[in-house]
Amino acid sequence: MISIYEPWPWYVSGPLIALVMFLLLMVGKNFGMSSNLRTLCTICGAGNTSGFFKFDWKTQKWNLVVILGAVIGGYIGVHFLSSDLIVAIHPDTVTDLKALGFQSAGSAYLPSKLFEISALTNIKSLLILSIGGMLVGFGARYAGGCTSGHAISGLSNLQLPSLIAVIGFFIGGLTMIHLIFPLIF
Amino acid sequence: MRTIIYLFIGILFGITMFKSEAASWFRIYEMFKFESFHMYGIIGTALAVGLVVVQLIKRYKINSFYGEPIIFMSKERSIARYLIGGIIFGLGWALAGACPGPMFTLAGAGYAPILVVIVASLLGTFLYGLLKDQLPH
Numbered sequence: 361m362i363s364i365y366e367p368w369p370w371y372v373s374g375p376l377i378a379l380v381m382f383l384l385l386m387v388g389k390n391f392g393m394s395s396n397l398r399t400l401c402t403i404c405g406a407g408n409t410s411g412f413f414k415f416d417w418k419t420q421k422w423n424l425v426v427i428l429g430a431v432i433g434g435y436i437g438v439h440f441l442s443s444d445l446i447v448a449i450h451p452d453t454v455t456d457l458k459a460l461g462f463q464s465a466g467s468a469y470l471p472s473k474l475f476e477i478s479a480l481t482n483i484k485s486l487l488i489l490s491i492g493g494m495l496v497g498f499g500a501r502y503a504g505g506c507t508s509g510h511a512i513s514g515l516s517n518l519q520l521p522s523l524i525a526v527i528g529f530f531i532g533g534l535t536m537i538h539l540i541f542p543l544i545f
Numbered sequence: 546m547r548t549i550i551y552l553f554i555g556i557l558f559g560i561t562m563f564k565s566e567a568a569s570w571f572r573i574y575e576m577f578k579f580e581s582f583h584m585y586g587i588i589g590t591a592l593a594v595g596l597v598v599v600q601l602i603k604r605y606k607i608n609s610f611y612g613e614p615i616i617f618m619s620k621e622r623s624i625a626r627y628l629i630g631g632i633i634f635g636l637g638w639a640l641a642g643a644c645p646g647p648m649f650t651l652a653g654a655g656y657a658p659i660l661v662v663i664v665a666s667l668l669g670t671f672l673y674g675l676l677k678d679q680l681p682h
Contacts, residue, residue: 364564370583373565374590380558381591382598387550388609390618393646397670404667412674422551427649429555434653436556437563447569450580457574470570470642470656479658486661488640493648493662495637497669500645502680503630504620507644510631511588514620516595521620521627528631529638530577536639537577 365443381512389422392509394500396420396427445469460545488544503528559650568650570642577639625681637669 368376381391398413399420406413438445447469449457457465464472472478479485500506503525505514511529514522562568565587576584601607602615609615620627638644641662643651648666651659673680 367566368561368564370565370586371590373561373567374587374592375594376557376561376565377587377591378594378598380554380561381595383550383554383557385599385602385615386610387547387554388611388613388615389551393644393649394670397645397666398674400667401671401674406671406674410671410674410677412677413671422547425548425551426555426558427646429552429557430559430562430646430649431555431653432552433556433559433561434563434568434650435655436653437560437650438654441560441564447566447571449571449575453571453575453578453580456578457571465571468571469566469654470651474570474642475651475656475658477657480661485658489658489661490665492637492641492643493665494669494672495633496641496644496648496662497637497666497671498673499630499632499634499637499669500666501630501670501673503627503634506634506646507588507638508646510627512591512595515592516599517617517619518596519620521623524624524627525631525634528628528633529635531628532632532635532637533573533577533639534635535632536636537574540636540640 363443364441367447377512378516381508381516384426390509391513392423392505393427393430394497394506394509396423397497398501399424460541462545499532558646559653562647562650563654568643568647568654573639573642623682629681637666 384391399417402413402415402417446467449466454466462471474485474488505525510522510525566572567587572584575581607615643659643662648659648663652663
């Protein structure tokens with residue numbers, strides 16, 4: 361019997377993600393997280409500069425509530441459902457990462473040099489976090505969806521555009537880790 | 546009432562993202578290194594179950610809990626926007642190690658620097674809105 365305090369295996373987690381999509385469909389909505397970023401831009405007044413942000417954001421309020429739930433879920437996960445916060449990645453991955461300077465690999469949930477408070481005063485860490493975030497926001501909207509909208513919702517509905525997007529996600533991710541990481545770390 | 550349901554679904558999603566470690570930067574790196582089955586197992590089983598669910602809903606015209614038909618929107622046909630947008634997204638996903646769902650989960654888990662990623666992703670979205678008409682779609 362696996363304890364819920366341990367990391368959840370993929371064969372539990374994957375079906376739970378499908379359950380989330382199913383529940384959203386059954387309440388007449390859909391599973392797609394990145395559209396919240398557009399909604400938040402609209403709330404911040406982006407509609408004054410681009411027609412792309414001119415829409416009634418109140419129609420998307422439900423999705424903001426979902427994302428608020430995702431925040432609360434993170435709090436519950438870390439405070440009430442975890443005995444330790446170590447991600448047991450493959451030993452070869454640990455070796456690779458240590459060679460790149462990620463000393464916390466294999467002994468933390470996130471790399472300390474990017475996600476500890478001290479990262480906020482480190483120029484390189486800040487650049488990595490902000491460039492990464494910009495690319496995610498820009499790319500998700502350009503592609504019309506992210507991992508949830510394309511890889512799960514879109515592919516479940518046999519959408520060819522989603523397959524193209526997911527292939528793109530992998531081309532981008534592989535390029536970053538195999539070609540760009542050796543240059544920046 | 547409906548708001549509580551959305552919140553509950555979101556909490557389920559957030560806990561799943563955190564406990565599955567899909568919100569871990571390390572897992573994303575490992576996935577792109579092909580050194581573990583973990584992330585492929587998560588996405589693969591989510592997709593396999595999701596596929597059956599969606600096809601059953603369509604085949605049997607199952608209505609929502611509120612008795613309304615469930616509508617699936619077809620995505621616009623294009624290659625450029627999905628491929629180029631997808632590549633840009635993938636570059637960021639691997640660098641920041643978080644996609645638009647888990648980044649909020651990590652904020653709730655108390656990792657303050659993820660707020661930089663969230664604000665930057667809003668800027669990226671805003672930039673797309675400004676440049677949209679100049680980009681190939």
